[in-house]
Structure formats: C-alpha cells, structure tokens
Amino acid sequence: MNEEKLRELQEEIERLGRRDKEVELEAKWQDSWMRRVAIGVLTYVVVVLFMIAVGSQGNVFLNAAVPAIAYILSTFSLDIIKRFWKGNKRKA
Numbered sequence: 001m002n003e004e005k006l007r008e009l010q011e012e013i014e015r016l017g018r019r020d021k022e023v024e025l026e027a028k029w030q031d032s033w034m035r036r037v038a039i040g041v042l043t044y045v046v047v048v049l050f051m052i053a054v055g056s057q058g059n060v061f062l063n064a065a066v067p068a069i070a071y072i073l074s075t076f077s078l079d080i081i082k083r084f085w086k087g088n089k090r091k092a
Helices: 003-030 033-053 065-091
Strands: none
8 A cells, every 4th residue: 555545544534533523422412411401491482482472371481381391301201212222223
C-alpha cells in the first residue's frame, strides 16, 4: 500500500470515530431526563394555550398538567418496553 492510500484509510477511520461519538451523544439525548422534562414542559404550555384559546371551562392550568404528566409517566414504561424489545432482538 502506498502512503496516500494509508492516509485515506486513516482519515476514514477518524471520520467514522467522530460519527460514532455523535451517534452515541444523540442516543444519550434521546434517553436523557432533560429531553423528557423539556417535552413535558412544552406539552404543558401548548395545552394551556390551546385550552385558553378554545375557552375551556375549569382550571386550565391544572387540567393542562394531565397530558404533560401522562407523557413523563409514559417514558418510564418505554424504558421497560425497550429493554424487553432489545432482549428479544438479541435472541433472534
């Protein structure tokens, strides 16, 4: 192999390493509490604004908490389901 080919392979390996780190960071973000809480808060705000816009009766701020809390609780069950799914995929 000549030097140019070795250099190209080395650059490709480095590029793959950088991509792997980015993929790992993205996976950590998908599982992070920061993401879960941010989505929960955004869900709450959107539902409050929607309920105000449509003239909803009752305590808008309390009622809007239901879907936001439901989302956050659902993320707990998703972890359990994901582990089950991964275990089945490893067996296959």
